[in-house]
Amino acid sequence: MSDFSPQSPKGPLSYAGNWLGLAGIILASCSLLTLLILIGFDIFLGFNRPYLGVLVYIILPGAVFVGLILIFAGILYQRRLQRKPGFKPRLPHIDLNNPRHRRNLILTACIGFVFLLFSAFGSYRAYQVTESVAFCGLLCHQVMEPVHTTYLNSPHARVACTKCHIGPGASWYVRAKISGLRQVYAVLTDSYPRPIPVPVENLRPARETCEQCHWPEKFYGSTELLHRHYLSDTDNTPFEIRMMIKVGGANPLHGPIGGIHWHMAVSNDIEYLPADKSRQTIPWVKVTNRSTGKVTIYRTTDKGPLSAPEQKDVRLMDCIDCHNRPTHIFQSPSKALNVALWLNRVDASIPSIKHHATEALMQSAGAESRAEGLQQIAAHIAGRYPEYKEQTKIEQAIAETQNIYRNNFFPEMKTNWQVRPDNIGHLNWPGCFRCHDGEHVNSTGQAIATDCNACHIIISQARGKEPASSSLDGLPFAHPGGEIPPGIACTFCHNGAL
Ligand code: HEC
Ligand code: HEC
Ligand code: HEC
Ligand code: HEC
Ligand code: HEC
Ligand code: HEC
Incomplete structure (x- = not known):
């Protein structure tokens, strides 16, 4: 097609007739061939293995691209070698009346078109692959195992990771992929922190993600909650509590705005100053009523700053400030065993099984590896029941406790409920x-609500075989652990073992 010099070599191969171009040709053609075959497989048979998706739509096109660059570099290099003194390069000359030129042009256009078609399909699939749950959850298997396992056991198991972590729109997609590259580097160099630090830096505001599916105007009234506990006594005495939790509403068209989702009502903003990275201590809270412009500031008398903190340190409250574990739910030993006993996966007739199984889980929380943790659990529980007649029940209890361990404890990533605060309750x-601890007060000394009936009312509670006490007006909490000393927070005693 071109005759840019009298000694122009024949055929494209000779332009790249040096080691650089040759390497490029081999790399590009081999990867292109493999790529086309695999894309064919994907179209006609389909595959959903994340590793294959990454190979086909990310690594192979990358290799073709590198090959093309090498060929181009080879051509440039060759041309430099052939350049005579005084030589002036010219652009190729195409003559459509020349049948050879015409044929070559049509051929090039056809190849280009097919190539474009494949790359359009390829980029679409590359986008899909990098958006898939398998890509996010399985590719860096060990790093993502805790979040992926807990996700699969959660109410959001069918909501794609990206729906919460990236959300709609291109700019957050690009942002996520850029920070993803940094993470890939951290995984390759094994320099990622264990556990992965939370809260997630720069998580997209919940208003743009969660609210695609749930929005504050949709909440109303109260929801019934039923919790069944088993005490750590010989009989594993059940304790059942039923309460109406005042989920509340944020839509004036449905009734008064109030209840728990009042925080999210469109007409007010709650901002707060966290004193630590995980936002567990909050010394300063500001409520702005958008319609009246009224501002109320609550601060703790000992630690709260006297003047308003800098705006960059202040966080606007959103869904994640309460629902920080909507899907990566790491159950505590006591909570997980309560459910296992309730569902009869662990037999509640085994004396003190709640106590011993909880103890086994508490101990294995410090294990170095999963194998070690599982072994510790088996040894601990079996060691407590050497004389017990029905050993199959003990074996079943061990198997179930180990199951709880597999689903909620990730020793290799040093992740379990202890490092994953849950802000609900x-x-x-x-x-x-x-905030609702009686110590956050406004300028008139009034504290943020602490009344036990402000957020829920207990409508029924029952311990063991005693008849349940019930009332729709709300009952005072009959604490199974005896009277709670005044001024002592629940967390003082309840750490996951109780
Ligand atoms: C329902 C929404 C939702 C879905 C679906 C979801 N996440 Fe999350 N994810 C969150 C929230 C909320 C946090 C905690 C944010 C915080 O505390 O800052 C989080 C935290 C994380 C963290 C930090 C570690 C941790 O335990 O907090 C990782 C890593 C993560 N998610 C990865 C994933 C992956 C991978 C998937 C898909 C398998 C996924 N997420 C699906 C909402 C979601
Ligand atoms: C793509 C849609 C979608 C997105 C995005 C989403 N959710 Fe959900 N969410 C669901 C579905 C579906 C359910 C289960 C429906 C049900 O149980 O009523 C659910 C259930 C819930 C529940 C009730 C859980 C339970 O135990 O019953 C809460 C709380 C919740 N979501 C909070 C969130 C938060 C917080 C976010 C943002 C981080 C979020 N959701 C993002 C679809 C979504
Ligand atoms: C002040 C804390 C708080 C904030 C902020 C908050 N929630 Fe909730 N939300 C709760 C509590 C508490 C419940 C009761 C369920 C429970 O105890 O598990 C609840 C219940 C829900 C439910 C289940 C509803 C039902 O009727 O059972 C969904 C869905 C939900 N929240 C989504 C959201 C979304 C989306 C946002 C952000 C717009 C949000 N929440 C903001 C505390 C909060
Ligand atoms: C960042 C601080 C903060 C956190 C965390 C917080 N709240 Fe609040 N909450 C407030 C403030 C401020 C008010 C308004 C003052 C008041 O009414 O006492 C309020 C008011 C309320 C109200 C009364 C709303 C009404 O009808 O007037 C309820 C109910 C409530 N919160 C429930 C909860 C629940 C449940 C949680 C935990 C899931 C929670 N809050 C977490 C700051 C907070
Ligand atoms: C600011 C709101 C708020 C206040 C005030 C509050 N609670 Fe709660 N409470 C909650 C929420 C939210 C939950 C969690 C519901 C859930 O498990 O999803 C909860 C759960 C409980 C549970 C059930 C625990 C379980 O795991 O079974 C008990 C019992 C309880 N509260 C007692 C009390 C008592 C006693 C007081 C008064 C000292 C009190 N609450 C004050 C919001 C509140
Ligand atoms: C001084 C320590 C202490 C404090 C503070 C405390 N508890 Fe307890 N709690 C106990 C003990 C001890 C038990 C009995 C545990 C057992 O036998 O399993 C218990 C049992 C319970 C149970 C049922 C047990 C289970 O193991 O699943 C619930 C629910 C409960 N407490 C809720 C609360 C709430 C809510 C608060 C805060 C308002 C609170 N407790 C404060 C010591 C305490």
Whole structure:
């Protein structure tokens, strides 16, 4: 097609007739061939293995691209070698009346078109692959195992990772992929922190992610919650508590704005100053009523700053400030065993099994590896029941406790409930009591609500075989652990073992 010099070599191969171009040709053609075959497989048979997706749509196109660059570099290099003194390079000359030129042009256009078609499909699939749960959750298997396992056991198991972590729009996609590259580097060099630090830096505001599916105007009334506990006594006495939790509403068209989701009502902003990275201590809270412009500041008398903190340190409260574990839920030993006993996966007729199984889980929380933890659990429980007649029940209890361990404890990543605060409630973590603890007061000395009936009412509670006491007006909490000393937070005693 071109005749840019009298000694122009024949055929494209000779332009790249040096080691650089040759390497490029081999790399590009081999990867292109493999790529086309695999894309064919994907179109006609389909595969959903994340590793294959990454190979086909990210690594192989990369190799083709590198090959093309090498060929180009080879051509440039060759041309430099052939350049005579006084030689002036010219652009190729195409003559459409020349049948050879015409043929070559049509051929090039066809190849280009097919190539474009494949790359459009390829980039679409590359986008899909990098968006898939398998890509996010399985590719860096060990790093992501804790979040992936807990995700699969959660109410959001069918919501793609990216729906919460990236959300709609291109700019957050690009941002996520750029920070993803940094993470890939950290994984390759084994320099990532264990556990992965939370809160997630720069998580997209929940208003743009969660609110694609749930939005404050949709909440109303109260929701019934039923919790069944088993005490750590010989009989594993059940303790059942039923309460109406005042989920509340944020839409004036449905009724008065109030209840728990009042925080999210469109007409007010709550901002707060966290005193630590994990936002567990909150010394300063500001409420702005957007319609009246009224501002109320609550601060703790001992630690709260007297003047307003700098705006960059202040966080606007959103869904994640309460629902920080909507899907990566790491159950505490006591909570997980309560469910296992309730569902009869662990037989509640085994004396003190709640106590011993909880103890086994508490101990294995410090294990170095999963194998070691599982072994510790088996040894601990079996060691407590050497004489017990029905050994199959003990074996079943061990197997179930080990199952709890596999689903909630990740020793290689040093991750379990202990490093993953849950801000809903107030039993094992301060949660709501970060602000509703009676110590956050406004300028007139009034504290943020602490009344036990402000957020929920207990409508029924029952211990063991005693008849349940019930009332729709709310009952005072009959604490199974005896009277709670005044001024002592639940978290003082409840750390996951109780
Ligand atoms: C329902 C929404 C939602 C879905 C779906 C979701 N996440 Fe998360 N993820 C969160 C929230 C909220 C946090 C905690 C944010 C915080 O505390 O800053 C989080 C935290 C994380 C963390 C930090 C470690 C931790 O335990 O907090 C990682 C890593 C992570 N998610 C990865 C994933 C992966 C991988 C998937 C898919 C398998 C996924 N997420 C699916 C909402 C979600
Ligand atoms: C793509 C849609 C989608 C997104 C995005 C989403 N969720 Fe959900 N969420 C669901 C579905 C579906 C359920 C289960 C429905 C149900 O149980 O009523 C659910 C359930 C819940 C529940 C009730 C859980 C339970 O135990 O019953 C909470 C709380 C929740 N989501 C909070 C969040 C938060 C916080 C976010 C943002 C980090 C979020 N969701 C993002 C779809 C979504
Ligand atoms: C002040 C803390 C707080 C904030 C902020 C908050 N929630 Fe909730 N949310 C709760 C509590 C408490 C419940 C009761 C369920 C429970 O105890 O598990 C709840 C319940 C829910 C439920 C289940 C509803 C039902 O009727 O059972 C969904 C869905 C939900 N929240 C989503 C959201 C979303 C989305 C946001 C952000 C717009 C949000 N929440 C903000 C505390 C909060
Ligand atoms: C960052 C601080 C903060 C956190 C954390 C917080 N709240 Fe609040 N909450 C407030 C403030 C401020 C008010 C308004 C003052 C008041 O009414 O006492 C309020 C008011 C309320 C109200 C009364 C709303 C009404 O009807 O007037 C309820 C109910 C409530 N919160 C529940 C909860 C629950 C449940 C949690 C935990 C899941 C929680 N809050 C966590 C700051 C917080
Ligand atoms: C600021 C709101 C708020 C206040 C005030 C509050 N609670 Fe709660 N409480 C919650 C929430 C939210 C939950 C969690 C519900 C859930 O498990 O999803 C909860 C759960 C509970 C539970 C059930 C725990 C379990 O795991 O079964 C008990 C019992 C309880 N609260 C007692 C009390 C008592 C006693 C007081 C008064 C000292 C009190 N609460 C004050 C919000 C509050
Ligand atoms: C002084 C220590 C202490 C404090 C403070 C305390 N508890 Fe308890 N709690 C106990 C003990 C001890 C038990 C009995 C545990 C057992 O036998 O398993 C218990 C049992 C319980 C149980 C049922 C047990 C289970 O193991 O699943 C619930 C629910 C409970 N407490 C809620 C609360 C709430 C809510 C608060 C805060 C308002 C609170 N406790 C404060 C010591 C305490």
